[in-house]
Amino acid sequence: MTEIEFKFQIPKARLAGLQKELARAKTSRTHLQARYFDTADGLLAKNGAALRLRKEGRRWVQTAKALGDSAVHRLEHNVDLGLSRAGVPVLVDAKRHQGTPVGEVLDKLLRGGEVPLVETFATDIWRVTRHARLGRSTVELALDTGRVIAPAAGGRPERVSPVCELELELVQGDVADLVEMARRWSHRHGLWFSTVTKAERGERVRAAQQSGKDEEAVQAVKATPPRFGRAEEDRKGGLMVGAAQLQRAVVAACLAQILPNASEIASGNEAPELIHQLRVGIRRLRSALRELDAVAPGRFDTAAWEPVLVSAFRGLGAQRDRDVLEARMQPQLQALGAPLAELPPAEHTAQLPTAGELVRDAAFQQLLVTLIGFSAPPEVATAVTREEAAAVRKAVGERLDKLHRQLRKAGKNFEGLATDEQHRARKRLKRLRYLAEFVAPLYGKDKAQRYIEQLLPAQDALGDYNDDVVATEAFREATEKDPRAWFAVGWLSAQTPRQARSCGEALQLLAKAGKFWK
Numbered sequence: 001m002t003e004i005e006f007k008f009q010i011p012k013a014r015l016a017g018l019q020k021e022l023a024r025a026k027t028s029r030t031h032l033q034a035r036y037f038d039t040a041d042g043l044l045a046k047n048g049a050a051l052r053l054r055k056e057g058r059r060w061v062q063t064a065k066a067l068g069d070s071a072v073h074r075l076e077h078n079v080d081l082g083l084s085r086a087g088v089p090v091l092v093d094a095k096r097h098q099g100t101p102v103g104e105v106l107d108k109l110l111r112g113g114e115v116p117l118v119e120t121f122a123t124d125i126w127r128v129t130r131h132a133r134l135g136r137s138t139v140e141l142a143l144d145t146g147r148v149i150a151p152a153a154g155g156r157p158e159r160v161s162p163v164c165e166l167e168l169e170l171v172q173g174d175v176a177d178l179v180e181m182a183r184r185w186s187h188r189h190g191l192w193f194s195t196v197t198k199a200e201r202g203e204r205v206r207a208a209q210q211s212g213k214d215e216e217a218v219q220a221v222k223a224t225p226p227r228f229g230r231a232e233e234d235r236k237g238g239l240m241v242g243a244a245q246l247q248r249a250v251v252a253a254c255l256a257q258i259l260p261n262a263s264e265i266a267s268g269n270e271a272p273e274l275i276h277q278l279r280v281g282i283r284r285l286r287s288a289l290r291e292l293d294a295v296a297p298g299r300f301d302t303a304a305w306e307p308v309l310v311s312a313f314r315g316l317g318a319q320r321d322r323d324v325l326e327a328r329m330q331p332q333l334q335a336l337g338a339p340l341a342e343l344p345p346a347e348h349t350a351q352l353p354t355a356g357e358l359v360r361d362a363a364f365q366q367l368l369v370t371l372i373g374f375s376a377p378p379e380v381a382t383a384v385t386r387e388e389a390a391a392v393r394k395a396v397g398e399r400l401d402k403l404h405r406q407l408r409k410a411g412k413n414f415e416g417l418a419t420d421e422q423h424r425a426r427k428r429l430k431r432l433r434y435l436a437e438f439v440a441p442l443y444g445k446d447k448a449q450r451y452i453e454q455l456l457p458a459q460d461a462l463g464d465y466n467d468d469v470v471a472t473e474a475f476r477e478a479t480e481k482d483p484r485a486w487f488a489v490g491w492l493s494a495q496t497p498r499q500a501r502s503c504g505e506a507l508q509l510l511a512k513a514g515k516f517w518k
Helices: 012-022 101-109 175-189 198-211 243-266 272-291 302-335 355-360 362-375 386-412 419-443 445-478 485-512
Strands: 002-009 028-038 050-056 059-067 073-083 118-134 137-150 159-172
Touching (some): 159 198, 243 272, 302 355, 302 362, 302 485, 386 419, 445 485
Antiparallel strands (some): 002 073, 002 159, 137 159
């Protein structure tokens, strides 16, 4: 069974309003008490899987979950173990899920039952559920409130994390109706999409308990390649992928980076690396919308999506760019004995929204829900013909070729280009790299990887050059209030000709990069 659901965090101030709306139709209330199991080293959690025993009223149910094909898809299998009986313990057994997709995941991770399981944490949840109809679809809304508990152990006190979330699951019907209902509820109640499962929350509470910290640091999620399922290979070893399939898979890959980082930031964790990786994910998505529209024109609603992405990207970058500049420039200027090595505080920074506010913004959250729906695979996959796969490669190849050609031309006279043209070349180079990464499986990963590696020197050179240009302007602005900033302006300006030559030379090397799409 594949579970299709959205999960949202609920702001405390909005809970009462949500409960009131939920109660406008018939609801049911259930007490859910679950025990979660994993290997001693957390092998299931590390691989996005979970195994639990849950008491639902008087019945026990064993559930296994694992990652699915997209942000709203999870593999799930439930086994009803019947009514609880006094004095008879209920034991977990991963073999109950044999013969199912999620059972195959467990069997592989647990090596057929050789790896023992231990109880790791528990949950105590009150769930209020209601069914709602939209179009021909039925959606279950489930409000979960309660707590995740890491029991006292080894002299360490009990740790608890509160739960307050709304899940919307498609019972039957069309994913588009689920998406529309998720948009309505999230907008009305100021909800934000969350990728953190109760199992993940439990692992974090347990880890914090064992380390003695208030909370464990969360690792930012980096970019991963698109997943094309069981696409067939052609005679040259490339995957045969259809136009809509390519667009869905690439958007899903971008969301796989955007959603978990945005989820953490929305919950209040504004660690610089989380913000950086979210911006990378947004930049990759914007590149995909621009470069892959020609593959299946009109499927992307770029006119509606792009402004929201641009607003979030720029807002998140206001402080991030400054942090990067200071980390790179300050040590160099200090080593030179510059009278002013630090960028003065920007007057407008305090007036800008925080990263959390930007991510929780209603327009951004609505777009995330829309994109998740866009990336959801169809219920029935259609076979891709050789002609369709060839047409996709042709359209992609034309985009790659155009970017490659434009960058080679920019490299011939990079020093003579206007600043905005130089900046445009840097953005084209990033789009070329992202596009190459997106479509690499269509041509054979090894060939594409060799090409991508040859782009990296130019990307580094143009990135450093852009940082210096931005820093020069920042210090130039600072001279109006602090003349000491002229030292930095002069030194940075003196580096510009040499760096511009380096950029041009790096771009010229693209001529030697073998076009993997030819």
